[in-house]
Amino acid sequence: MPRAVKGSLIQCDPSIKALILKIDSDYRDIVFEELDDTHLLVDASKIPFIKSELNRILAKNTYNPLDDDDANAK
């Protein structure tokens, strides 16, 4: 029997998709299904959470010269 699942379709780059899958393995219950290289079906209510986690992880990679300046000045 066909099944219908209510969720949200997410379109993104493969790299972001890999990051989301990693988030899913840490927290469970987020991704319902992987559709292909660039699309995922996820739980609609978790989307803000995904966005904030993504932001957090990506921010770890950025270099902020100002922080260095402020730290050195103090």
Added chain:
Amino acid sequence: MSDSLTEPGELFRTTINEYLENLPEAVHTQLYQSPETCLAIFRLLPSLAKFYIMTLLFQDSPVRSSDLSRWIKQPLSAGGNPDVISHRNPNRMYQSESIHRLKALNLLKENKKQITNPTTGRSIQVIAIHLNKSFRDSFRRAIAGTKSLEDTDVDMDSTNTPTPVLEEPHHTGGGLSNLFEDDEKITIPSLDKYCLTKWESILHFMVGSDTRETPSFDVLRLLRFSHLMELPSDRQKREDLDADYDPDFETGRVSYDSLKKMLITQNGFQFLLQPINSQIWAFLLQYLKISETRHMNPVEVLNFIFMLGSLELGEGYPISTLSQTQILMLKDLADYGLIYDPGNKQNKERKYYPTRLATSLTSESTSFNTPAAVMNKEIDNGTSESSLIIETNFKLYCYTTSPLQIAILNLFVHLKARFQNMVTGAITRESVRSALLNGITADQIINYLQSHAHAGMVKMAEEKLAKSMEYETSIGNTAALARLKLEVLPPTVVDQIKLWQLELDRIQAFKGYLYTEFANDMEFERL
């Protein structure tokens, strides 16, 4: 926003023109009863339309439509044949656009006439054009400056309101000086200070800096209604995929306290960047729209606004000449800083004083009209000649003294130090991100930086452009030559701002349902 406009000063002209054109004809006829309105509308028209109106003004008989084309000079087409007018002729497009605008405002009326040629006996149809009668009469009165005795217009009845004439500065209505015996001295500088503080408090509130007095409840409601600012709950609804964004402004009374917490929107930031004239007009347009929901007659509102534009600065006008609707407007206009209403006398003697903001409402160009020029030096914080320098390491230096300018910069720049006539800071990822999250687009930031760039930066960019143009022409590379354009800001900064914007859009989400585990193709087809 619209791409066809090059300067933000044009923005208010087209929006108010659209609003006027969308009004029904009956409203137009009512509007044209008042000479001030006719004068103000005349000033909003493009030059060719003005020319047409002036020529048709004193002609009582209708004019053939073909004559309209003959009055303007047609340029020679490419083939050198003066009789051939190509379709792509820009003059022709300008002409047809002017005529179209005049017709939309119901200023030009056509009627078809049959003319029989006496010699051949054939009759041809000719389209004759004449000016809208009520407009013509009011406009004649406006220009000639006389009041006719049959004038039934309420505003013109008393001798207290001056007739608007084209030479404004030295004209005072008869008998006004006797009225001017107030206890408190309403001087022009005090009016200026008043309108400045009011208007700036609104702008400061939009930008989010602390002001001593937040604008009144009605002003905040208007800001929300015009999408210049939004409540945090509005923003959430807008970004939330599940709910359909449908702001209900009438149902659900919002309290003053919650309105105080509003955040600026993308439209709001665009609004902040405009010159003050267009800001006021945009505000008034929103006010017009909201007044329709409050059952106020839009004609009266428009009349009052246009009349304000032709009043004399520093003179008080009694309230007794205003209609009911216009009295209601007084309080709102005082909140925006357009008029000053002492309001402490009894009803009959109450007067209102238009401020400089009001008198410059319908002035054509702010450079010729001296009161407006003085005002602009004081008030024109939005687009003053403040100078901004950006280095390739993202550090920013801005020579300005106005707190409003600094507050706007604070929206997307991480300010570090403030000196007597300068502020320094840097454009950081965090600062740009917070601006982007507020709805400001990267393009708006870049446009703002470009328009306020220091003259030295512009000169440097022009020299660089000249050099590269010389180089490209010397090696004969026409393709690259065509692509060259003036880059005032360092490309690193521009690109980085755009990249930061892209960073926020890494995933796109869509609502949907997934159907899986189909038994075979048949079921898939059926679904």
